[in-house]
Amino acid sequence: MAGEKAGVLEQEVAQLRDxxxxxxxxxxxxxxxxxxxxxxxxxxxxxxxKAGGDEGxxxxxxxxxxxxxxxxTRAKVLILAAIAVILFVGLSWWxxxxxxxxxDDAQVDGHISGLAARxxxxxxxxxxxxxxxxxxxxxxxxxxxxxxxxxxEQAQGQLAEAQAQAEAEQPNVPVTEVTNQTNISTTxxxxxxxxxxxxxxxxxxxxxxxxxxxxxxxxxxxxADVARYRxxxxxxxxxxxQFDQVVANAQALAASxxxxxxxxxxxxxxVDQRRAQLAEAQRRAEEARKNAPRQVAIRRANVASxxxxxxxxxxxxxxxxxxxxxxxxxxxxxxIIAKRIAEVGDRVAPGQxxxxxxxxxxxxxxxxxxxxxxxxxxxxxxVRIHVDALDGDFxxxxxxxxxxxxxxxxxxxxxxxxxxxxxxVQRLPARIRFxxxxxxxxxxxxGMSVETKVNVE
Numbered sequence: 001m002a003g004e005k006a007g008v009l010e011q012e013v014a015q016l017r018d019x020x021x022x023x024x025x026x027x028x029x030x031x032x033x034x035x036x037x038x039x040x041x042x043x044x045x046x047x048x049x050k051a052g053g054d055e056g057x058x059x060x061x062x063x064x065x066x067x068x069x070x071x072x073t074r075a076k077v078l079i080l081a082a083i084a085v086i087l088f089v090g091l092s093w094w095x096x097x098x099x100x101x102x103x104d105d106a107q108v109d110g111h112i113s114g115l116a117a118r119x120x121x122x123x124x125x126x127x128x129x130x131x132x133x134x135x136x137x138x139x140x141x142x143x144x145x146x147x148x149x150x151x152x153e154q155a156q157g158q159l160a161e162a163q164a165q166a167e168a169e170q171p172n173v174p175v176t177e178v179t180n181q182t183n184i185s186t187t188x189x190x191x192x193x194x195x196x197x198x199x200x201x202x203x204x205x206x207x208x209x210x211x212x213x214x215x216x217x218x219x220x221x222x223x224a225d226v227a228r229y230r231x232x233x234x235x236x237x238x239x240x241x242q243f244d245q246v247v248a249n250a251q252a253l254a255a256s257x258x259x260x261x262x263x264x265x266x267x268x269x270x271v272d273q274r275r276a277q278l279a280e281a282q283r284r285a286e287e288a289r290k291n292a293p294r295q296v297a298i299r300r301a302n303v304a305s306x307x308x309x310x311x312x313x314x315x316x317x318x319x320x321x322x323x324x325x326x327x328x329x330x331x332x333x334x335x336i337i338a339k340r341i342a343e344v345g346d347r348v349a350p351g352q353x354x355x356x357x358x359x360x361x362x363x364x365x366x367x368x369x370x371x372x373x374x375x376x377x378x379x380x381x382x383v384r385i386h387v388d389a390l391d392g393d394f395x396x397x398x399x400x401x402x403x404x405x406x407x408x409x410x411x412x413x414x415x416x417x418x419x420x421x422x423x424x425v426q427r428l429p430a431r432i433r434f435x436x437x438x439x440x441x442x443x444x445x446x447g448m449s450v451e452t453k454v455n456v457e
Contacts, residue, residue, distance in 0.1 A: 019082065024075070101377060102453040105427065106367035108387070110446040113333055115140070115355035117348040119326040121147065130340050134331045134357065141329035141342050141354050148324040155320040159313035166306035173299045180292035187285035194278035201271040208264035215256040222250035335359045363444050365396065365432040367452040368406060370425050376456040377401070383432050386451040390443060395435045398454060402428035 121143030128140045226247050335357040342354035365385055369377070383396040405426040407414055432452060434441060 017082075017086075019078075099455060099457045100453045101369065101373040101456050102451065103367055103369050103373070104449070104451045105369075106365055106432075106450045106452045108363055108444050108446050108448040108450060109366045110363045111333075111359040112338060112446070113335065113357045113359060114353045115329065115331065115357055116351050116353045117141075117143070117326070117329060118350055119143070119148065119323045120347075120349050121145075121327055123342050123344050123346045123348060123354075126340065126342050126344060128337050128340065128355070130337050132337050133360075134335060134337060136331055136334050138331045139328050140331050140337075143327040143329070143348070145324055145327040148320070148327055152317070152320040152324050155313065155317040159310065159317050162306065162309040162313040166303065166310050169299075169303050169306045173296060173303060176295050176299045177292075180288065180295060183288040184285070184292060187281060187288045190281040191278065191285050194274065194281040198271065198274040198278050201267065201274040205264060205267035205271050208260060208267040212257065212260040212264050215253060215260045219250070219253040219257045222246070222253040226250045329354060331355075331357060333357060333359050334361055358446055360442065360444075363434065363441075363446065364399065365434075365450055365452060366429045367432055367450075368427040368429050370427055371405070372425060374401070374428060374430075377430070377454055382455045384453040384455075385432065385434070386453075387444065388449045388451070389445075390440060390448075392440060394438055394441070396432045396452075397435065399431045399433040402430050404428070 123141060124144050125142035126140070127142075128134055134140060337355060338358045339356040340354075341356070342348065348354060365383075377398060379398050379400055381398045383398055385394040385396050386392070387394065405428045407426055432454075434444075
């Protein structure tokens with residue numbers, strides 16, 4: 001309604017101007033006729049001049065003056081009326097225009113998606129052209145998949161190998177646990193056996209000591225017998241044979257003492273040997289007891305390492321599968337191809353753009369208002385949008401206020417601290433959204449010039 005009212009007022013002002021211009025032209029034509037002596041009044045004046053002389057001329061002059069006064073009065077009235085109408089219309093227009101803030105420094109904007117390759121390869125097919133509409137999920141470019149398939153098969157083989165190694169390593173944990181238990185039991189038995197050997201050796205040593213004491217006692221008695229029989233033998237009171245037997249018995253008992261002493265010394269060495277064997281068995285038993293959990297931990301660590309290798313191979317397989325899927329470049333959004341870059345036979349690298357797609361389902365207007373125009377503007381206000389290319393109007397609303405001026409966000413912002421400051425009214429980009437459900441919205445394109453008029457009342 002506001003736009004229609006403005007158009008009616010503009011038409012009325014134009015009509016008044018045309019009427020004033022027409023009246024002025026008529027006045028000028030009448031004045032030229034009177035001045036040049038043409039027309040009915042001039043012919044009458046000439047006739048009167050010929051017939052009546054000076055009297056006729058004076059009447060003609062008075063008639064001319066009356067006509068001039070009448071025309072000038074009429075023109076003044078018309079001019080004053082036109083001025084009054086123009087002032088009224090101008091005042092109405094000024095009061096009406098205060099309700100709006102407008103700018104023609106605006107254009108349609110939208111999201112432009114740069115579609116890039118995610119893996120390297122050779123382009124084998126391009127299925128879209130510029131200005132063609134595409135849907136999300138549609139294949140637009142194909143890459144040669146042979147390299148990706150080879151890498152996938154290699155990753156599958158590495159995964160199978162890692163799984164086999166992990167399975168082969170898995171039984172080592174229980175095997176090691178059983179072996180450790182056996183070692184602990186064996187070393188424990190060895191300790192018990194060594195302890196028994198020490199006890200037996202000590203008993204043998206004690207028995208040897210008893211035999212020494214026994215043989216020493218017998219040897220003492222035998223030596224005493226020799227001493228007692230010697231005087232009797234010398235006096236021939238006892239037979240010589242008996243004396244010789246006593247002497248031989250004494251010598252035998254003396255030799256038995258030496259033998260028992262040697263046996264006791266050997267038994268003592270046997271005790272030391274058994275004690276050394278016991279210490280060695282205890283050391284082995286302690287070592288087996290302490291190393292058992294460590295060996296199990298090592299086996300479990302090996303199993304975990306094999307499992308991690310399996311996970312790594314599985315991740316490499318997943319990456320290879322992704323790389324194979326990346327050989328089909330798919331449009332992520334609905335839109336129109338703005339620029340086709342890829343061509344059949346091109347070698348593309350990861351991250352290299354192949355298409356530019358304009359998203360047509362989310363368009364807006366970026367309007368650069370002067371900072372003095374933002375005083376009464378706020379999100380939600382209604383906006384009238386005139387699109388030059390379509391010569392049509394659309395309804396919209398102010399979506400968001402600008403965060404910064406265009407100069408601040410430019411590549412080379414102005415530096416006002418140099419001492420050459422000149423105050424310039426800045427422009428700030430405001431975002432305006434189109435209201436849904438309007439006709440011809442699908443004909444809009446980013447970059448189209450528009451004129452926006454924001455209702456700030």
